[in-house]
Amino acid sequence: xxxxxxxxxxxxxxxxxxxxxxxxxxxxxxxxxxxxxxxxxxxxxxxxxxxxxxxxxxxxxxxxxxxxxxxxxxxxxxxxxxxxxxxxxxxxxxxxxxxxxxxxxxxxxxx
Amino acid sequence: xxxxxxxxxxxxxxxxxxxxxxxxxxxxxxxxxxxxxxxxxxxxxxxxxxxxxxxxxxxxxxxxxxxxxxxxxxxxxxxxxxxxxxxxxxxxxxxxxxxxxxxxxxxxxxxxxxxxxx
Numbered sequence: 001x002x003x004x005x006x007x008x009x010x011x012x013x014x015x016x017x018x019x020x021x022x023x024x025x026x027x028x029x030x031x032x033x034x035x036x037x038x039x040x041x042x043x044x045x046x047x048x049x050x051x052x053x054x055x056x057x058x059x060x061x062x063x064x065x066x067x068x069x070x071x072x073x074x075x076x077x078x079x080x081x082x083x084x085x086x087x088x089x090x091x092x093x094x095x096x097x098x099x100x101x102x103x104x105x106x107x108x109x110x111x
Numbered sequence: 112x113x114x115x116x117x118x119x120x121x122x123x124x125x126x127x128x129x130x131x132x133x134x135x136x137x138x139x140x141x142x143x144x145x146x147x148x149x150x151x152x153x154x155x156x157x158x159x160x161x162x163x164x165x166x167x168x169x170x171x172x173x174x175x176x177x178x179x180x181x182x183x184x185x186x187x188x189x190x191x192x193x194x195x196x197x198x199x200x201x202x203x204x205x206x207x208x209x210x211x212x213x214x215x216x217x218x219x220x221x222x223x224x225x226x227x228x229x
Contacts (some may be wrong), residue, residue: 038214040216041215049220049221049222050156050219051215052215053214055214058200061217075212093155093156095156095216097213097215097217098212100158100172101146101158101216103155103156103157103158104155105155106155
C-alpha cells in the first residue's frame with residue numbers, strides 16, 4: 001500500500017495568518033495515462049465526519065472557501081489556508097486514491 | 112443535496128457480527144460507488160472496501176480476510192456493510208461514503224460507532 005505521511009502533526013496559527021500542511025506519499029500518485037494526481041484533502045471537525053475539501057490535488061469542492069488551496073504533484077503535496085479563520089480549527093488529512101485508498105495520519109490545526 | 116444517513120451505534124460481543132446500513136438521497140443511486148472506511152480511536156482512517164451499486168461488483172481490503180459483506184439495494188436507496196467475527200480491535204467509527212469510481216470520497220455518512228466488548 002502507498003503510505004501517506006503528513007507534517008506537521010499539529011500547528012497553531014494566529015487568526016488571519018497562513019497555515020501550511022504537507023503530505024508525502026511513498027509512491028507517485030500521478031497517473032501517466034490521465035496526467036492527473038489521484039490525491040485529496042479532507043477536513044474533520046470533532047464529532048463530525050470528514051468533509052471533502054480538494055480532489056485532484058488542486059480542485060476545490062463546491063462551496064469550499066477560496067482561502068483553501070491545494071498544490072503539488074507525484075509524491076509531494078501541500079494544503080494552504082491563506083488566512084486562518086476560527087471555523088478552520090479542525091483535523092486535516094490527505095488521501096491517495098491512485099491505488100487502494102490510504103490516508104495520512106492527520107494534522108491538527110489550532111488557533 | 113446528497114445525504115447519507117447511517118444506522119445507529121452498536122455494542123457487540125467478540126465473535127458477533129454487525130450490519131450497518133447507509134440510506135442515501137438527493138442523487139441517482141447508481142451514479143456513485145459506495146466505499147466504506149473506519150476510524151479506530153487514535154488511528155488513521157482505514158479503507159475497508161467498495162460496492163458499485165450499478166453493477167454489484169465489490170472489492171474488499173485483504174485486511175478483513177473474508178469477514179466483510181457489502182450489499183446495495185437500489186430500490187431502497189440503501190447500502191449495507193456486514194462485518195463478522197468481531198474483535199476488540201474492530202471498535203471504531205464506520206463511515207459509508209459516495210464518490211466516483213476510482214476516485215475521492217465525495218459525500219460521507221455521519222458515522223456509526225461500533226464497540227466490541229465482552
